Amino acid sequence: MSDRKSPSEDAAEQSSSPQNSNNVATGISRRGFLKGAGITAAGTALLEGVQVFSREAVAATHSDVKELGPGAVPVTLLVNGKEHTIQIEPRTTLADALRVHMGLTGTKVICDRGSCSGCTVLLDKTPVNSCMTLAMDARGHHVTTIEGLPQNGEMHPLQAAFVKHDAMQCGFCTPGMVMSCAALLEKNPKPTEDDVRHATAGNLCRCGTYPRIFAATLEAAGTSTRNA
Amino acid sequence: MNQFILADCTTESGALSQLHDGAVVKAGGIDLLDRMKEGLESPTKLVNIRNISSLRGIHETAQGLNIGALTTLAEIEEDPAVKAHYAILSDACGHAATPQIRNMATVGGNLLQQNRCWYFRSDDFACLKKGKDMCFAFDGLNQYHAIFDNTTCPSVAPSSAAVALLGLNASVELASAKGKRTVAIKDFYVHPDVNPMTRTVIAPDELLTSVIIPKPASGTRSAYQKYGEKRSYDWATADAGVVLEMDGNICRKAAIVMGAASPVVMRSPKAEAMLAGKPITEETARAAGKAAMEGAQPLSMNGYKVQLFPVAIYRTILLAAGQMGRDPSAVG
Ligand SMILES: Cc1cc2nc3c(=O)[nH]c(=O)nc-3n(C[C@H](O)[C@H](O)[C@H](O)COP(=O)(O)OP(=O)(O)OC[C@H]3O[C@@H](n4cnc5c(N)ncnc54)[C@H](O)[C@@H]3O)c2cc1C
Ligand code: FES
Ligand code: FES
Numbered sequence: 001m002s003d004r005k006s007p008s009e010d011a012a013e014q015s016s017s018p019q020n021s022n023n024v025a026t027g028i029s030r031r032g033f034l035k036g037a038g039i040t041a042a043g044t045a046l047l048e049g050v051q052v053f054s055r056e057a058v059a060a061t062h063s064d065v066k067e068l069g070p071g072a073v074p075v076t077l078l079v080n081g082k083e084h085t086i087q088i089e090p091r092t093t094l095a096d097a098l099r100v101h102m103g104l105t106g107t108k109v110i111c112d113r114g115s116c117s118g119c120t121v122l123l124d125k126t127p128v129n130s131c132m133t134l135a136m137d138a139r140g141h142h143v144t145t146i147e148g149l150p151q152n153g154e155m156h157p158l159q160a161a162f163v164k165h166d167a168m169q170c171g172f173c174t175p176g177m178v179m180s181c182a183a184l185l186e187k188n189p190k191p192t193e194d195d196v197r198h199a200t201a202g203n204l205c206r207c208g209t210y211p212r213i214f215a216a217t218l219e220a221a222g223t224s225t226r227n228a
Numbered sequence: 229m230n231q232f233i234l235a236d237c238t239t240e241s242g243a244l245s246q247l248h249d250g251a252v253v254k255a256g257g258i259d260l261l262d263r264m265k266e267g268l269e270s271p272t273k274l275v276n277i278r279n280i281s282s283l284r285g286i287h288e289t290a291q292g293l294n295i296g297a298l299t300t301l302a303e304i305e306e307d308p309a310v311k312a313h314y315a316i317l318s319d320a321c322g323h324a325a326t327p328q329i330r331n332m333a334t335v336g337g338n339l340l341q342q343n344r345c346w347y348f349r350s351d352d353f354a355c356l357k358k359g360k361d362m363c364f365a366f367d368g369l370n371q372y373h374a375i376f377d378n379t380t381c382p383s384v385a386p387s388s389a390a391v392a393l394l395g396l397n398a399s400v401e402l403a404s405a406k407g408k409r410t411v412a413i414k415d416f417y418v419h420p421d422v423n424p425m426t427r428t429v430i431a432p433d434e435l436l437t438s439v440i441i442p443k444p445a446s447g448t449r450s451a452y453q454k455y456g457e458k459r460s461y462d463w464a465t466a467d468a469g470v471v472l473e474m475d476g477n478i479c480r481k482a483a484i485v486m487g488a489a490s491p492v493v494m495r496s497p498k499a500e501a502m503l504a505g506k507p508i509t510e511e512t513a514r515a516a517g518k519a520a521m522e523g524a525q526p527l528s529m530n531g532y533k534v535q536l537f538p539v540a541i542y543r544t545i546l547l548a549a550g551q552m553g554r555d556p557s558a559v560g
Pocket of ligand 2: 109111112113116118132
């Protein structure tokens, strides 16, 4: 499964997701997992910089290199057609820059590890996980978030189709789903259901709204083969 | 995630000038930020190579293909030349991770990502791969771990691209301030028996600059399929890469590669021998899949892989030969 990397997460919680049902199938329990930890689990050692190498120093100044940070520095990002100048550290993710520094909380952070695509935004026209993108890497690109889809106060046709099809339950995955589907329609205005499935393959929905998302996207594209 | 200096580079030489005193390269950042968020590593300087345009792009040469290290998995997946002549590579890149990750992840970073093992990947377990003295997987949960070469550290080779590139006899070009060298993928990865903490032969002052793929012999057909626990996207429980040099329906030479089987991506000479000089049929393909499992040593919970790999290999051989469609039960 995708979040195999997080053994310290509660396995029971993970298995409540329909997409993560493999935990149920393989019967992982937190206890079973910790069994492997043996006696040393209690005394977790703090790992500091596994890769610390010392090399002969090369001159740090080079005209093709610009050092930023580690403290906050001013940065201008172009988000939804508007320039925002914010003060951020290089470690700030694009998701945090949007949500915390610009107040654009439409983008949701769920796993914070690239495993759910809940935080999807467009970098130029390409969908990316804003939780795994440094805000610094968004400089010079057009960032589009869910707040940027409506035009002149009107919902984007895809948003309207999501509403019409009631394509959400808790709604947490919805902004990411909409952004993935919006990017698809931009690239391929006449997708098949398979294309929509492929475009949303990385988006997890714990509420299981997938069929409605597919239907809404196909309707917005005018390629629906079913009646709404 | 710890604070760090970001050294933004626009040229290869600029980046090389930064690679000292524990500075770490950041390409797409997917694996690096993941490890830093988990607290496994806390480098004080990241060398941002993402904007070095000379390290990006796919070039056809007389000898084959040259792919810049910063080319994304999505770019490789969609490239017409790769699709036409290196199907195994477009298949592998197109089935790695999610569409969003493929848009960010670079081929260099994909080859250099750390192995998968949930004990190693968690800050809570001080394991052999972190320089400590014990591996938790042997007595713990090991259903996703290695079935070959697994006596020291049974973490698995993660890279889908590496499965394809090993099958294609590719090499990587490594550059440092001192010069360049070329290392074949087959010699690039370091076995945990040699050193559990080292994954590849790349030195801390080196940059992976490109991937070099020789032109396949005429009549070459190839394919890759990945099997996991869910169909939308998943880390492989087993992935198979197959390259067949065909003469009509007779296979002159085969490369059969297994990912997620061992700590270092591996070819199976035994499986390859079952195909060499023979026609590709259901029978020979099945025999190759079976032969690939000779010498497998499953752990307490991953015996299923010994059944899964033969099926993955057999179906991928037939897919490469054009005798079977893509397996609907494979990932994506
Ligand atoms: C949900 C999920 C599912 C995934 N599934 C798969 C899968 O099925 N198959 C698969 O193959 N991968 C999978 N991945 C992993 C993903 O593909 C890799 O993390 C990604 O390819 C790494 O590339 P990057 O450019 O982001 O590397 P980075 O994170 O930037 O770098 C990775 C490592 O390589 C070093 N590095 C990078 N580039 C260079 C260079 N040019 N020279 C020297 N050092 C360098 C960095 O220092 C770092 O240590 C998955 C990831 C996620 C989050
Ligand atoms: S929050 Fe899950 S991918 Fe970013
Ligand atoms: S996660 Fe609740 S609607 Fe998708």
